[in-house]
Amino acid sequence: MISNSKLGSDIEISNLGMNFESKSGTVIALHDIDLNIARGEFVCVVGPSGCGKSTLLNLVAGLRTSSAGGVSIDGQKVSQPQTNVGIVFQRDVLLEWRTVLQNVLFQIEMRGLDPSNYLDRAKELLSMLGLGEFLNHRPSELSGGMRQRVAICRALIHDPPLLLMDEPFGALDALTREQLMIELARLWQSTSKTVLFITHSIQEALFLGDRVIVMSKRPGEVIKDIKVDIARPRKMSESILKFSTYTSEVRGLLGIQD
DSSP, rough: OOOOOSOOOOOOEEEEEEEEEETTTEEEEEEEEEEOOTTEEEEEEOTTSSSHHHHHHHHHHHHSOSSEEEEEETTTOSSOOOEEEEESSSSSSOOTTOOOOHHHHHHHHHHTOOOOGGGHHHHHHHHHTTTTTTTTTOOGGGGGHHHHHHHHHHHTTTTOOEEEEEEETTOHHHHHHHHHHHHHHHHHHHTTTTEEEEOOOOOHHHHOOOOOEESSSBHHHHHHHEEOOOOOOOOHEEEEHHHHHHHHHHHHHTTOOO
C-alpha cells in the first residue's frame, strides 16, 4: 500500500499578480488571484489559452516570482523553488538512456538520497499504474500514455504532500487520456495528496476535481470557483448525465457557444 505519511498541503494564494515585460510593453498575465486550497483537495484550473494557468502553477511551485501578492504553503511564504512538491508537465521529459525504474529513481538521486531505500516504493507506484512488467524497458519502448505514467510515478516517489500537474494529459489521445484520468483519481484517493491540476479540458476538470476554478482570458482572473458536488468514486460512463449541468455552466462562463 502506498504510504500516506505526508498528508496534503494547505495552499493560500492572496492578491496574486504576475506581469511580464515584452517589446510591446507590459503584459499582465495574472491579476488579483485569491484562492485557498485545503489539505487533500483536488483542485482543477480551466481557462482559455494564455490566461495564466501555467504561470499560476509555476508561482505555487516557486519557479517564478510574483509581481504582486504571494503564495503560502502550510503557512510558509513561497519565495524559492519548492522541494517538497511533485510536478508533472505536459511533456514527460524522461531520460532515454535510463530504464523505467531508473527514471523514477532519478529524482531520488538528484536529491542526494539513497535509491535503495525507495526501490520498493518505486515498484509499487509503477505497479499501481500498470507498469509493473516494464521496469527494465527504455522510454522509447513505451507508448505516450505509459511514458506519462512513469512521469507521475517520478513525481510521487519522494512522497510529496503536494502534486502540481500542468496539462499532463494534453498530448495524449482521447482513450489514453480517459484511462489515465481514472487511474489518477484512484491514485489520489489512496494517498491524500493535495493536487493542483491545470487543464484545457472541461470534462477532465469536472471528472477529477473537487473544485473547478474557471479563469478569464488574459489578464487571468478567477471568474468562478465551482464545487463539484458528485460522490466518488466517479465513473466515466455516468459523467455525461451527472456532469451536464456543470459542463453547461463552465462553457457559459468561458463563452463557448454550442
